[in-house]
Amino acid sequence: VAITIDDLPVVSTRKDLANRRKITKKLMNHIAKAKVPVIGFVNENKLYSNGERDQEQIDLLRRWTTAGLELGNHTYSHISLHSKGLEEYEADLIKGETITAELLAEKGKKLRFFRHPYLMTGLTPDVKTGLAKFLDGRGYTVAPITFDNADYIFSAAYDKAFDSGDRKLMKKVAAAYVPYMEAKLDYWERQSLKLFGREVAQTMLIHANFINSDYLDDLIGMLRRRGYKFVDLEAALKDEAYSTPETYLGRAGISWLHRWALTRGSEFVLPDEPHVPEFVMKSSGFDSE
Numbered sequence: 001v002a003i004t005i006d007d008l009p010v011v012s013t014r015k016d017l018a019n020r021r022k023i024t025k026k027l028m029n030h031i032a033k034a035k036v037p038v039i040g041f042v043n044e045n046k047l048y049s050n051g052e053r054d055q056e057q058i059d060l061l062r063r064w065t066t067a068g069l070e071l072g073n074h075t076y077s078h079i080s081l082h083s084k085g086l087e088e089y090e091a092d093l094i095k096g097e098t099i100t101a102e103l104l105a106e107k108g109k110k111l112r113f114f115r116h117p118y119l120m121t122g123l124t125p126d127v128k129t130g131l132a133k134f135l136d137g138r139g140y141t142v143a144p145i146t147f148d149n150a151d152y153i154f155s156a157a158y159d160k161a162f163d164s165g166d167r168k169l170m171k172k173v174a175a176a177y178v179p180y181m182e183a184k185l186d187y188w189e190r191q192s193l194k195l196f197g198r199e200v201a202q203t204m205l206i207h208a209n210f211i212n213s214d215y216l217d218d219l220i221g222m223l224r225r226r227g228y229k230f231v232d233l234e235a236a237l238k239d240e241a242y243s244t245p246e247t248y249l250g251r252a253g254i255s256w257l258h259r260w261a262l263t264r265g266s267e268f269v270l271p272d273e274p275h276v277p278e279f280v281m282k283s284s285g286f287d288s289e
Helices: 017-034 055-066 086-095 098-106 125-137 151-163 167-196 210-225 256-264 278-284
Strands: 002-008 038-042 070-073 203-207
Touching (some): 017 210, 055 070, 151 167, 151 203, 151 210, 151 278, 167 256, 167 278, 203 210
Parallel strands (some): 002 038, 002 203, 038 070
16 A cells, blocks of 8 residues: 555644644644555645745645655646646646655655556546646656545544534544545455456555544555555556556546546446545535535
8 A cells, every 4th residue: 555645734724824834733643653655746836825824834745745645746736627728737846846856856856656646547538548648748657546534524523622622522533544544445445356367456545634633554554554665656556557547527526446447338337435524524514525
C-alpha cells in the first residue's frame, strides 16, 4: 500500500497557525515513527496571504521535504474540473507548481505526480483526453487511488466536536474511525479480487487533517495487522493493474477500482460498500457521503 495525503499543508477548521503547526508536527511524528514512505499533495493557495508568500505556511510544507517525503501537485486552489473550463483548470494547475517545485529542488528532486481535486477527471471524452495529454506534456504521472474513503467527513465531525468543546463526541467519532477505514479496505480488497483475481497494490487517500494527526498511527497499525507492506507511490503504480483502461466519465470522484469495474460493466461493482455511520454524517454537517 502507498499512503497519499491530500490538501497540504493542512485542511481543517482549526485555521490558526498554532494548531496548523500542531497538526503538521503530529503527522510528521506518526510518519517518522512508522518509517513509511508518504507523498503529500499540495494546494499552493494555502501558502499565500494577501497575495504574498506566507513564509510560516511555506515552512509548514517544508517540514515534509525536510523529513524526506515527496510532494505532488493538487492544483493551486483545489479547482473543480466540472465547474471550470479546461484552460482555466490547466492554468490553476500550473500556478500550483511554483513553491512545491522549489521545495523539492532544495532536496534535489523534481515535481512529478498530480492528483485531481475531488478525483474529477472529466465529464466528456474531449476533456478527459485533453487533460491527460496536458499532464503528460508537463511530465506528470497521475496519482490514482484505489482505497477511497470518507476520512474528510470524519474529520469535519471531529473538528466540529472540538470547536464546540464536545470531548465525548470527539471520542465517539474517533472510536468509529479506524473500524470504518478497515471495513472500507476490506471492501476494496474484495473489489480487487472480483476484478483481477488477486489483491492489487493499494493506493490510499487520506487528508492532512486533525483526526489523522491524532490517529494516523492507528491507521498504520491497522494496515500492518492486515499484512500490508508500505511502498512509495512509484512502486505501487508498477502493479500492472494500473495500466488497466478506464473510460469513466461520471460526475462523482471515485476509486480507480470502481472506474475499472464500470469500464467492464456495472455488474463488476460490488454492491456492499460500507458507509459513514449516521451519527458521524449528522455531526459533520455533510448531507450525504
